Structures are given as structure tokens and as C-alpha cells.
Amino acid sequence: MPDDVDLSVEVAGLRLKNPVLPASGTFGYGHEPGALFDVSRLGAVVVKGTTLRPRAGNPPPRIVETTAGMLNSIGLENPGVDAVVAEHLPLLARLGVPVIVNVAGDTVDEYVEVVRRLDRAAGLIPAGLGLELNISCPNVEAGGLEFGRDPALAARLLGMVRAVTGLPLIVKLSPHSPDVVAMGRAVQDAGADAISLVNTMVGMAIDIWRRRPVLGGITGGLSGPAIKPMAVAMVYELAQHVDVPLIGMGGIATWQDAVEFILAGASAVAVGSALFANPLAPLEIIDGLVDYCGAQKVSSVRELIGAALPRRGS
Amino acid sequence: MASLETGVVVAQETIIPGHFVLTLAAPGISRTGRPGQFVMIDVGAINKLPHPLADPFWRRAFGLYRVDPEAGRVDILYRAGGKGSRLLALAAPGDKLSVLGPLGNGFPLEEAEAPVALVGGGTGVPPLVFAGRVFASRGIPAKAYIGGRSANQLFGLDDFAACGVPVQVSTDDGSAGVRGVVTDILRPDLEALEVRTVFACGPTPMLRAVQGLVSQFKLPAYLSVEAYMACGRGLCLGCAVRLAGDGEPRYANACTDGPVFRSEEVVL
Numbered sequence A: 001m002p003d004d005v006d007l008s009v010e011v012a013g014l015r016l017k018n019p020v021l022p023a024s025g026t027f028g029y030g031h032e033p034g035a036l037f038d039v040s041r042l043g044a045v046v047v048k049g050t051t052l053r054p055r056a057g058n059p060p061p062r063i064v065e066t067t068a069g070m071l072n073s074i075g076l077e078n079p080g081v082d083a084v085v086a087e088h089l090p091l092l093a094r095l096g097v098p099v100i101v102n103v104a105g106d107t108v109d110e111y112v113e114v115v116r117r118l119d120r121a122a123g124l125i126p127a128g129l130g131l132e133l134n135i136s137c138p139n140v141e142a143g144g145l146e147f148g149r150d151p152a153l154a155a156r157l158l159g160m161v162r163a164v165t166g167l168p169l170i171v172k173l174s175p176h177s178p179d180v181v182a183m184g185r186a187v188q189d190a191g192a193d194a195i196s197l198v199n200t201m202v203g204m205a206i207d208i209w210r211r212r213p214v215l216g217g218i219t220g221g222l223s224g225p226a227i228k229p230m231a232v233a234m235v236y237e238l239a240q241h242v243d244v245p246l247i248g249m250g251g252i253a254t255w256q257d258a259v260e261f262i263l264a265g266a267s268a269v270a271v272g273s274a275l276f277a278n279p280l281a282p283l284e285i286i287d288g289l290v291d292y293c294g295a296q297k298v299s300s301v302r303e304l305i306g307a308a309l310p311r312r313g314s
Numbered sequence B: 001m002a003s004l005e006t007g008v009v010v011a012q013e014t015i016i017p018g019h020f021v022l023t024l025a026a027p028g029i030s031r032t033g034r035p036g037q038f039v040m041i042d043v044g045a046i047n048k049l050p051h052p053l054a055d056p057f058w059r060r061a062f063g064l065y066r067v068d069p070e071a072g073r074v075d076i077l078y079r080a081g082g083k084g085s086r087l088l089a090l091a092a093p094g095d096k097l098s099v100l101g102p103l104g105n106g107f108p109l110e111e112a113e114a115p116v117a118l119v120g121g122g123t124g125v126p127p128l129v130f131a132g133r134v135f136a137s138r139g140i141p142a143k144a145y146i147g148g149r150s151a152n153q154l155f156g157l158d159d160f161a162a163c164g165v166p167v168q169v170s171t172d173d174g175s176a177g178v179r180g181v182v183t184d185i186l187r188p189d190l191e192a193l194e195v196r197t198v199f200a201c202g203p204t205p206m207l208r209a210v211q212g213l214v215s216q217f218k219l220p221a222y223l224s225v226e227a228y229m230a231c232g233r234g235l236c237l238g239c240a241v242r243l244a245g246d247g248e249p250r251y252a253n254a255c256t257d258g259p260v261f262r263s264e265e266v267v268l
């Protein structure tokens, strides 16, 4: 294996030794024994959606397997930001890698308060603390419309959050943004340092014998290889219209999948639901990237970012 | 502690139509696995194909049925019903499987006051057989109560008999044992005060019936519940089980907090 390949990338001011991350909500808090491998080998750890107060989550069943993927309606079960800061960040600090906390809320005020509390805790993570705003949540104040479906709402949220933190700010886009380019530009202009995409797609499954939806939450978010081509297309589209780095995700299970996202313009990639069947997928992807760079005769993975994009100006 | 192990298929046999016993060489799990714990097998990666199958997307969960730490072997007993378990049924001796385990808490054998009733049906029987063997080997009195649809759907009965655990049977159609459901055969023994603890594993409606019965008799009971599981390791929070109690609902993970819960602790 060529060991002189440089996999390091910089995203939103965070220095990542390689571009492979776990996707929020699929890896717990990253320090649990269930991870089954040395988590410090990852580029960074991304933790679950964190809200102001603890949330119990949705009634079961919360997940169901679908063709080449799955649906989830976890309902943001989490212990709340104060517990994340007190209990999880100190354990994450020991890993020595950057930590990205995914932030969710129902109102602008809730996002702002969560971010404010995380900002105060930044010193706990010397390798760098970043924030990923999950804007796929329904905004209670705006009548339940998702922040992520309306560029003006998203930009307003970003502005309010940006005002209370200087931490690296990543905005996570929903695949349901009616116009991904407009959305991407809006959050970039409002101060986002990076954009991650995609979150899950709304889907549902029906139990034909009970004649009822399978999930307790009725609909859920579709993830896994089933959504990968759609996610690659969104990254490819957005990469041509924004300057901030992108973190690509959606169905990544192998190093080949990761390479597709990088060539489409992603500076880093996240592995989500594929981790469930294959806990070691992130390590296999890191090894595969090294081999691929060697085979492609590039000394740094950075040379591959966006390499499949049409040349600017042509 | 759960780990990933490559299990090599030693044998795979049909016991009744559509039901298989799979014997794996998996020394780690054979040494640490306890009754009520389970494994998750990557049925889409038999012999670790260069590209994992994306479909079926999840591992499949199976309770430990027999372990032989000396030989380093683990048996599971399963029904090949859907697409993942049917793929597993194609595995042949020499094939390599990725096995995650042992997972979950298992039955509290040490705390259980004897005599213990082992109550179950269908694919809930394998973990009860494992528990029965351990009790028998320790000279702790236990008795099995097994329910099924009809005589040709029953399995595991010989296992109880072989280790000296008496077994009583009920079937929906009366083709074996008592006509009725498993709580019908359990009730008289509870009334006769012949049971001090209940371990149950089976379909959810059966577990609910057991829950109702033991609460009448105020007996300690432990139920092994089923839930859809993606990770099996407490990472996805997908396998939530509702905890009993008023006010805001609270949930536990079936995979790490369970699959065995005290009967009064959970809402099924």
C-alpha cells in the first residue's frame, strides 16, 4: 500500500487527517464500545442531533429495512445539550480528533441557545469543535415548514446562529430543498463555512397485513445505497455554484462510493447507515482511498476533489 | 463485550421444513455467549464478497441456541422466512460469515429463584433451550412450556428432554399437547405455586399474555422482546422499547438494555 499518499483535507477550518467521517445519528457519540474500532482513525467524529432539552424520541417501530436502504423516525432522541457537553464532550476529547456536533431545534431561539452553549464548551475539544446545523427540522414558528425548504428561513437562521459563534459552522441540507443551488448560496452568504448533504429523504412503508404504516412516526427518512445516485447528483450540482467545501453523504458503503462523491466535488464524506451492517466500512474506505490515489498517481486526495466537474468557464 | 468475528460454517441442517440449525466455528462467541444473548449475521456478505450486497441491507438477529466453548462452536436455530434468512439458508460448510456478538444482556440466570418456567414458542424457543441446559447442568429445577400452532410446527422439545428439563406443550389445533395457548398450560402450575420465576421468549402477543398472567400472580418474570434492529450496538436508537410509567414516554434500546426486560418494566 502506498504510504506517501496525503489524505488530509481542511473543511470549515477543521483539519481532518482524512476525509472520512461517520454521519450524524448513525454512530452514537463515537466513544461507545459499540463502534468496534479505533475511532481516532477517522477524520472527525460527528455526533447525534442535539437539542436544547432532552427528547424521548418517537414511538416504535422507529426503523424498517427497505430495498437497499432503510427508513428511520428516531425523533431526535437525545439527552439535551447540557448532558452532551458534560458527559460526552470530555470523553470525545480523549480521541484527539475534531468533533462535529449536529444541532437541531424547532425554533430559531432553540438553535441559537444550543449553539451558544456548545460555543462555550469549545475549549473541551483541542482538536477542534465544529457545528453541523440540521435544518431539516420543521420550524414550529413558521407553521411547521422545514428551515431546509426555504432559503430565506435558512439564511435568517444562519445569521442568528453566526452572531453567537465563531466556531466552524456546517449547514446540512435536506434533499428536499426545492432549489439546492439557491439554498446553498443563501447559507453560504449568511456565513456557513461548509455545507453537508444530503440528509434523509421522506419515505414510508406500509404493513400490508395490518393495513397501517409500519413506523410509529408514520413517515421516516430514507437512507442507504438506495439514495446514493440522487445524493451524488446534488453534490455535483451544488459544487458548481458555491465556494465553501462540501461534505458528501447518502448511501456510501464502499471506497468506490466515497470516490464518486469526492470526484463530484465533496471535500469529505460521511458514512451513515452502511455502518450498521459493516462496522468497519470507514476503515475500509480510508484504505481504499489510499490505494485509489496510488493507482491514479495522485499524491493528495485534494487533487481529486471535484475532478469530475465540468471545467469552470468552459 | 460484543466483537466482530468471522464464523466458519461447520454444518447446516434442516430440522423441520423451513427451519435450520446452523453450526459455526466462532470461538470468541462460544466462550462468552450466555442464554438470551444474540448474534447478528451479515447475510449479505457471505464469504465477504468484494462488494457487499446492499440488499438485504441489515444484519439478521438470532438468539444463541447452543454454545460449545471447548469445540469453539456456536449453534443458532432459525426460520428461513424472508429474504435475508433465506440467503443464510444457502450457506454451506466452509463458508465464512461475519458474526457480531454476543449482543444484549441475556437472562439473569443467577438471580432467578427456582423453579423456573421457560415459556415460549416458535423462534423464541432456542434461547430457552440454552437456558434450560444451563439450569439442568447446575441442578436447578426448570420446566418448559412451549406453544405452537400445530404438532408439525414444534421444535426444540427433544432438547429439553435430552437435558432432563420436563416440557409441556400446547397447540392451537390440539394436534399435540393441550389445545389452547401457552398461558393455558402455565396457569395451573402458577396456581399450584410450582413456579417462582418466569423466563419467556416468543411472539409479542404471547409475551403480552405472559405479562398479564404473571402480574396476576405477582411473580418475577423476564421477557425477551423482539424489535427491528439495524446496528445491534446502541448506536442508532432504532430498536426502542417503551418503558412502563406515567407521563412523558421513555424508551430503552432492545439491543443493549435488552433484549431481556423485567415484565413490569416494559409496555409491549
Ligand SMILES: Cc1cc2nc3c(=O)[nH]c(=O)nc-3n(C[C@H](O)[C@H](O)[C@H](O)COP(=O)(O)OP(=O)(O)OC[C@H]3O[C@@H](n4cnc5c(N)ncnc54)[C@H](O)[C@@H]3O)c2cc1C
Binding pocket: A065, B038, B056, B058, B059, B060, B061, B062, B063, B064, B076, B077, B078, B079, B080, B081, B082, B083, B084, B085, B086, B123, B124, B126, B127, B225, B226, B227, B228, B229, B259
Ligand atoms: C434479539 C433477537 C433474537 C432473535 N432470535 C431468533 C432466533 O433465534 N431464531 C429465529 O428464527 N429468529 C430470531 N429472531 C427473529 C429474526 O431476527 C427474524 O426472523 C429475521 O431477522 C427475519 O429476517 P428475514 O430475512 O427472514 O425477513 P425479512 O422479511 O427479509 O426481514 C426484513 C427486516 O425485518 C427484520 N425482522 C423481520 N422479522 C423480525 C422479527 N421477528 N424480529 C426482529 N426483526 C425482524 C429483519 O431483521 C429485517 O431487517 C430474533 C430477533 C431478535 C431481535
Ligand SMILES: Cc1cc2nc3c(=O)[nH]c(=O)nc-3n(C[C@H](O)[C@H](O)[C@H](O)COP(=O)(O)O)c2cc1C
Binding pocket: A023, A024, A025, A026, A048, A049, A050, A072, A074, A076, A102, A134, A172, A198, A199, A200, A222, A223, A224, A225, A227, A249, A250, A251, A252, A270, A271, A272, A273, A274, B236, B237, B238
Ligand atoms: C438512524 C439514523 C439517525 C439519524 N440521525 C440524524 C440526526 O440526528 N441528525 C442529522 O442531521 N442526520 C441524521 N441522520 C441522517 C444521516 O446523518 C445521513 O445524512 C443520512 O442517513 C444519509 O446517509 P447514509 O445513506 O449514509 O445513511 C440519521 C440517519 C439515520 C439512519
Ligand code: FES
Binding pocket: B228, B229, B230, B231, B232, B233, B234, B235, B236, B237, B238, B239, B253, B254, B255, B256
Ligand atoms: S439496533 Fe441500533 S440501537 Fe439497537
